[in-house]
Structure formats: C-alpha cells, structure tokens
Amino acid sequence: MKTLQVDLGARSYPIYIGAGLHRDAEVFARHITARQVLVLTNDIVAPLYLESTLTGLGGKRIETVVLPDGESYKTIDSAMQVWDRLLRSKFSRNACLIALGGGVIGDLGGFTAACYQRGIPFIQMPTTLLAQVDSSVGGKTGVNHPLGKNMIGAFYQPLAVLADTETLTTLADRELSSGLAEVIKYGLIRDPEFFCWIEANVERLLHRDAEALAFAIERSCINKAEVVSADEHESGVRATLNLGHTFGHAIETAAGYGTYLHGEAVAIGICMATDLSIRLGWLSREDGVRIEELLRRARLPVRLTSALSPHRILDLMAVDKKNVDGRLRLILLRAIGEATLPMEIAAESVRATLEQCLPPLKGGRSH
C-alpha cells in the first residue's frame, strides 16, 4: 500500500493506493470513529464490493443506499434520497458517509455529506480508474443540472481516499479508457515525462498490468495533490486540471448525461483544446498529432460521433465555472506538459474549432 498526502492544513488527508483496501478493517478503524455509517453505492458496484466492505465495517450501525448506475442519476433528486435516509435513520452530525463507486457516486456522496447538517465526515472509496486518479481527490463535489454539469456543488474534503486497485479488475474496458483520458491530462498540463511514460506503456495499462496501473494512479494522484494543495478553491493553477473539460462538460450536457462517459467527452474536449491551441499559434502541429495519437491508442474518441450543434455547445460553454461576467475562458496548451491559465477566447475562434471537430448536422446548417 502506498500513502500520499493532500496538504490542506487542518483539512489535510491521506490517499491510500493498494490492492484489497475496500475491505481493510484496519484502515476503516483509523478514520471512522462514529457509530453511524451510511454507504452510498450503485447497482453495478454493490454486487461486487458492498458485502466485503460491510464486513470490514463490522460493529457499526450501517445504512446503505444503492442508486442505479450512471451520470443521469447525479441529481438533486438522488441527493434528496440520501438526505431522506440519513434523517429517517436519525443520523447525527458525526455520522460518516462512505462513497463506494465511480465519479458519480463520489461527487454525489461528497455533496450530500457536505450539506447534511452543514457537513458530516465522509470517505472516498473510488472503484473506477477515473475516480481513483481524479475525481475522488481534491474535494470537488456536486450534482448536475439540466443546464450544466456540476453546477450545484461544494468544495468539501474527505477524511481519506481509499483507492483499491483490485476493483479495476472488474472495470469495463470503456470505463478503463475513460480513466486514461484524465491520466493523459496530467502529462499534458504539467508532467511531460509522465506523458512520455504513458506513450511507452499505454498497452500495458489497457491490459491492466497491475504494476503499470499502480504507477499511473500514484503519479496522477501526486500531480493532483500538488495542484490542489497549492490552490484548493481554484483561484489560479487548479483551473488547469480542467483542460478539455469546458468543451467536455458542454458535450456531456448537449448529448444527454450518460451518452458519452466523462473521460470520453474530456478526450474529445482535449482534442478541441489542442485544435484551438494550434489555431492560435501556441502549440505545434507535431505536438497536436502526438496528443491525438495517444488518445486514440488509449481507445478514446477524438471526434464526436453524433451530430451536435456548435451553437448549442457554445451556449452551454457560456455557463462554465471558469467564466467571468459571462465571458468565455478556456485552458489551452503551450506545449506537451504546459497548460495556460484560463484565457479569455473570442467566440469566433472557438466556433471555428467546433466546426472543425463536430460532424455536420444532418440536413446542412448547424443552426
């Protein structure tokens, strides 16, 4: 087991990475002092890992909430279901919530913990590669709104992150690739050596080589922890973690939550950010080719497969959290390993990229 640390003063916490953590009673006991524990999970993860998790929690008063799987359940209605259960069970402000699942469960679990009685302790137990390398670390929690992804939420840090690499053995191939989009992102924004390592090892990762996966998770979490420790509430450098995400979130919302996995939408968004960076003369075409090539090798989409209107995408991008006074700001690339801070970008340039990267709408005109 490896242990990393997210340094946030009084809100610091460890990230544990290792095989078998989801049933590690010793690690649970180290962090959960409350008697009341609610485990939030979904109907894909529950049959695989819930029972052994509960065994590790022997002696606690346990409630479980099992939601259907998928991004379309990351809603205020799902949060209300969790709050209802906590209140019906008379859970106190010292009760602990465990989020056992992927990014949807982690974001939703964190948000319900943040807002129940103005904040109860919670633990992230990410079971997907994407959640282990990205969403479980750093305290961004929230739910989606029909008009924008992650628009309702809170910064709220967990007590600990338990990334059990064993759970990746049961992950669907598409979910594994989705996680690789965020792994590649760290190389792109701040770790060029890691980008080269991924280029050399992407097949090992796709074949779930345990050693390669453990290294990729650890290196990703080191990058994430450094950025979050430097800028918890995203007033500066943390925004670079959102490379490709402004496009990606708009694509997810426009296509309907669940059509693209988060990492798939981010991969397409990274290609759009790459196209725009080249268009503005900041990134070389050669680097652009390398980026797209690595995403393809990770079995990720690099173009939208369905027709979406550029007008609709631009409209959804107008509520991105990085914008100021309604003016669009994007993270772009100056090189592999070097991202810009959010830049105000003219809508015409973004539109040119969208028209380049979106398949034409059937019947001609895009709006």
Next chain:
Amino acid sequence: MKTLQVDLGARSYPIYIGAGLHRDAEVFARHITARQVLVLTNDIVAPLYLESTLTGLGGKRIETVVLPDGESYKTIDSAMQVWDRLLRSKFSRNACLIALGGGVIGDLGGFTAACYQRGIPFIQMPTTLLAQVDSSVGGKTGVNHPLGKNMIGAFYQPLAVLADTETLTTLADRELSSGLAEVIKYGLIRDPEFFCWIEANVERLLHRDAEALAFAIERSCINKAEVVSADEHESGVRATLNLGHTFGHAIETAAGYGTYLHGEAVAIGICMATDLSIRLGWLSREDGVRIEELLRRARLPVRLTSALSPHRILDLMAVDKKNVDGRLRLILLRAIGEATLPMEIAAESVRATLEQCLPPLKGGRSH
C-alpha cells in the same frame, strides 16, 4: 451608520447597521465588483424595498427572484428555482447574490450562493429584527427538510451584512416580537447586563424607539460576532447560540413550518430549557420567573397554544445537529447570562419538561 467586524481570517466581513442602507449605492459599490447581480426577496418585502435597492445597484445586470413569504418556502424546490434562474441567465462564478428579506430569504439565499458553481459571493440585507440580530450573521445557511429544520445547508460567509434599521418601521408586530426572542437569548447565554437592559427597555423596543432598537441590534451583533469568530463551525461555544432551539426546531417541524414564527418557537423552547434547567437543579426558580416574565412582556408565547405529542417532539429532537451518535444533547442555563455547552440529557427528564409545557392532547393520553 455603525460598523462591526466578524473576524474569520480571510473570510472576515463587516456588519453595517444604520438607517437607509438598503439603497446605499456607496456601500454596494464597496462590496459588489461583479456585473451580474441576482436579488432574492419575497412578496412582502419586494413592494416595499426592491425598487429602491435596484436603484442603488444602477449599472449592474440584475435578475430578481421573488418568492412567496414564509418558512414553508425554505425548501430545496425554492433553491432549485434560484439555481435555474442563475443558469438561464448564464451567471458566472463571480456573480453576486443579494438576499433582501428576513431569515428565510437569508438562509435560502446563502445556501443557493454556497452551492451555485461551488460558491459565489453574496450579501445579506436583513429586513426583519430576527435576521438583523441573528440569522444574517455567522454564515449558517440552509433549507428545511420535512423531517427537520435547517437539515440541508452549509457554513458559508457573506461578503457583508447590511442591516437597515429603516426596514423595521414596516415590520409586523408579531415579527418584531419574534426578533426579540433572539435578542433576549444573547442576554441569557452570555450577557447578563444586556438582559437587565432589555428588562428596563422592552416597552421602548416594542414601540420601535429607533435608538433602543439600534442599541439592541448592535449589542446582539457584537455578541454574535464574538461567538462566531471564536468558533465558526460550532465545535464548541457556538452551540450556546442554540439555547431553546432544539425544542424550537422540533416545535416548528411538528406544528408545520409557518404555524409558529421562528422566534415564537424559540421563546417556547427557552421556557422548556429553563424548566429543564430548574428541574436538574442548575437554575433558581427566581431566575426562571424573570425569564418567563420578560418573554411575556416582549409579547412572546411561553407555552404551546396547540396540542402536540411529546413523543413526536422527542422524536424530532433526535435529529438535532448537536446530537452525537443519535444521543440527545441540549444547551441549558446555569444562571441568567451563563449557558452550558451541549449536555447529554436523559430522555425521561426531557419528557417530564415536555409534559409540563405542552397542553394535553385532546382525548387524553399523549403516550
């Protein structure tokens, strides 16, 4: 205009107290740098103060949300209405929300600001005595749940509090008395000299003597700011501000939100806490008489007027935020001016107080 300060490091902010603040363009300009401003208010306050507030905000891009008045609208559904409007208006993370109204608008406005894009700036403009002396200061925000008051929420501090004493001239008598319950509370928990001052000046307050009201608001806010600065997240002394509130919240929930005004339920709750403190031998009967007498003189109820089951009240008290592992904890009194920290209290003692202070259920047994 008086200015007090809530000291919370990077989250410190001023409380302004004075006449005419709700249309003070200079004070607005000092705190609102964003172009996008949403004003949340209700249909009682809007006809009186919205137009002049908007005049003071000239040059901004303004959206207004006017909710029906009342505690029964302090819900997740109302929060969703505000988030919808913010998103439809494409408001950014630097947009400012102004909560113009009483405790319901302030708590709801603070919560929607806390969770929109994980937190946007907001300003409290309390227009009731209760909100000016208590709920607008200290960053407790939230909405009610059918099973418990303020159960969904966040600690989230405003940029500034603008308490315009002019708005008290239009306040209903019952609302004025409701605010006095919280004013008296400060005397009871930590300021015996202020308690004596209220005993000597309660009629002036009821007659809305401007000087007396300004003094009561200032002294209350000084007390609140000191307690909040010492313990922002209520790990200790801040809980004493909840004297009478565990009973009060249960009464509000059991009777249906809006049956009793918040301060009325708190007044009855303070009498229950007083009865229990005497019952446990911690407070003299003479002090108990003084407390009840002052609440009566402030035209507040000291007993429930409708029949509620002690069993239901106890059941609702079991989800109070001060409880630990589901065990009931209450704030009690050792003297006028001295509250205890939350104490674990046997249910039998609480039941004895409830049976003393509740009118009998029609038809006999209360179980």
